[in-house]
Amino acid sequence: MTTTTSTAAPQAERIGLLKVLGPSHVWALGVGIVLVGEFMGWNYAVGKGGALGALVACFVIGLLYTCVAKIDSEVTSTVASAGGQYAQAKHTIGPLMAFNVGLFMTFTYLMLNAGDVLVAGQLVQIGAKELGHDIPWQPFTVLFLALLTLLNYRGVFATLTVNFVITAAAFASIIILFIGVKPWDPHAVLLHSQLLTGLPYGWIGVIAALHFGMWFYLGIEGTCQAAEEVRSPGRALPLGTMTAMITLLIAAAITWYVACGLMPWEYIGWDATLAPLYDSARMTGSPTLIVLLFIGTLLSAIASSNGCINDGARAWFAMGRDRYLPQWFGAVHPRYRTPFRSILFLTPIVVIFALYIPLAQIITFSILSGLLNYTFMPINMWNFRRKWPMGTIRRGFNHPFHPLPAITLLVLCIATFFAVYLGYGRQLLAMMAFYIVASLWFAFYRYRYVRRGDQFTMPWPRPVNY
Amino acid sequence: MWDFLGTAAWLISAAIFLWLAWDFFVVNKQTSEELLLSSREGVDELFAETDSSKKGRK
Numbered sequence: 001m002t003t004t005t006s007t008a009a010p011q012a013e014r015i016g017l018l019k020v021l022g023p024s025h026v027w028a029l030g031v032g033i034v035l036v037g038e039f040m041g042w043n044y045a046v047g048k049g050g051a052l053g054a055l056v057a058c059f060v061i062g063l064l065y066t067c068v069a070k071i072d073s074e075v076t077s078t079v080a081s082a083g084g085q086y087a088q089a090k091h092t093i094g095p096l097m098a099f100n101v102g103l104f105m106t107f108t109y110l111m112l113n114a115g116d117v118l119v120a121g122q123l124v125q126i127g128a129k130e131l132g133h134d135i136p137w138q139p140f141t142v143l144f145l146a147l148l149t150l151l152n153y154r155g156v157f158a159t160l161t162v163n164f165v166i167t168a169a170a171f172a173s174i175i176i177l178f179i180g181v182k183p184w185d186p187h188a189v190l191l192h193s194q195l196l197t198g199l200p201y202g203w204i205g206v207i208a209a210l211h212f213g214m215w216f217y218l219g220i221e222g223t224c225q226a227a228e229e230v231r232s233p234g235r236a237l238p239l240g241t242m243t244a245m246i247t248l249l250i251a252a253a254i255t256w257y258v259a260c261g262l263m264p265w266e267y268i269g270w271d272a273t274l275a276p277l278y279d280s281a282r283m284t285g286s287p288t289l290i291v292l293l294f295i296g297t298l299l300s301a302i303a304s305s306n307g308c309i310n311d312g313a314r315a316w317f318a319m320g321r322d323r324y325l326p327q328w329f330g331a332v333h334p335r336y337r338t339p340f341r342s343i344l345f346l347t348p349i350v351v352i353f354a355l356y357i358p359l360a361q362i363i364t365f366s367i368l369s370g371l372l373n374y375t376f377m378p379i380n381m382w383n384f385r386r387k388w389p390m391g392t393i394r395r396g397f398n399h400p401f402h403p404l405p406a407i408t409l410l411v412l413c414i415a416t417f418f419a420v421y422l423g424y425g426r427q428l429l430a431m432m433a434f435y436i437v438a439s440l441w442f443a444f445y446r447y448r449y450v451r452r453g454d455q456f457t458m459p460w461p462r463p464v465n466y
Numbered sequence: 467m468w469d470f471l472g473t474a475a476w477l478i479s480a481a482i483f484l485w486l487a488w489d490f491f492v493v494n495k496q497t498s499e500e501l502l503l504s505s506r507e508g509v510d511e512l513f514a515e516t517d518s519s520k521k522g523r524k
Contacts, residue, residue, distance in 0.1 A: 330505065344486060
């Protein structure tokens, strides 16, 4: 067993998470969680705002996530700890914000994971049906979750190496579909000139489409969860996160271009049988593309679930380690060096949500939790630069044009909240109520167990004006 | 054969969860709680460099 020695207590034997990851693993984590959103889910933006409205949403929300990636790259490469934005909030704002951010992240990944394994199980059922056999989806949903839990339990390196392979395969299927529709000859297969029909619900439809436009990129911020396990945070995190964001922008643009050039917006938005990219492949009539996109869709759901188990467990583990939750969750497996208690604790919750809660409810909860997390980031960035101005601490990456990305992110988050309120106002208010109750529990009960001096681990100078 | 796939999926899932539960209990029994909870928030070369540069400034 390998042990690490801390500067705080050099004589004590300690075990921590393994530092074995590189930029490719960070890329696999970021793209792996998100890419399923290209295969399915984004198409509801077409239902809200038409094909052109979805394109506007694709790029506006792309700008939102580019700001997220830039801010994350700077702060996380400096606060390189498991828990990602939770650890950032702890250092830049305070315990109550950190507790909420930790919950936002855990629920984002927990719910997204439930949706992923549910979809993966249903894809197996649909695949069997195409071959003329009717089988239940539930056993396959549970099987995928069991296999991925086992993988995560036994080590982060294998987990994210597998994610790299299956994410790259899923991304390749999108590229092959793009080539298959002959983009160099726009009228041979694609029919944009006949199918693009303006904005069916006007600009309010475009704003409403922002909600589901998040599907193109939801979860990219999860790269921060690898911060404590990368060999070189200052290099791997910005490089992995920014290349992941570029990959997703390319995938999102191709997805929209292919699907909206093959099918009318009414079908993409409301009637797609499985997923728009798979349906696009069926429209081409090519058996090879149909099989390839079916496999790509399945792999994307598995990769997303795999990344969500990884990220959700680390957020939960980090909060346990700081006693924001029972410290029991802050344990590391002595052999595999993973947060094994957090991984196993969250798994039954995912099973229950996947088997018994409707997909739309699960995904809405995930999106709203993610959006709350993004709204925290501009405040985080302002505080970080104000308390520790440039030159006072060593940063792994300096994102340019501050505060423009933070202001842009805040404005786009407010617009997206409005979009969510248009379609899911009750869920938004119910979720806000849940987080307020959780905050009261933390402030008036749980915080007494937190060792306040131990929370701030960065060897930084005292903040400006403190 | 197709009917058996569902049953096989349940059986494999059960075997995996049983192994996870077994390993979980063995680890908790054989390893001290102090060691399991000994992880501390990230310490790496970036911080070490910051730390030494900070000491250098003093």
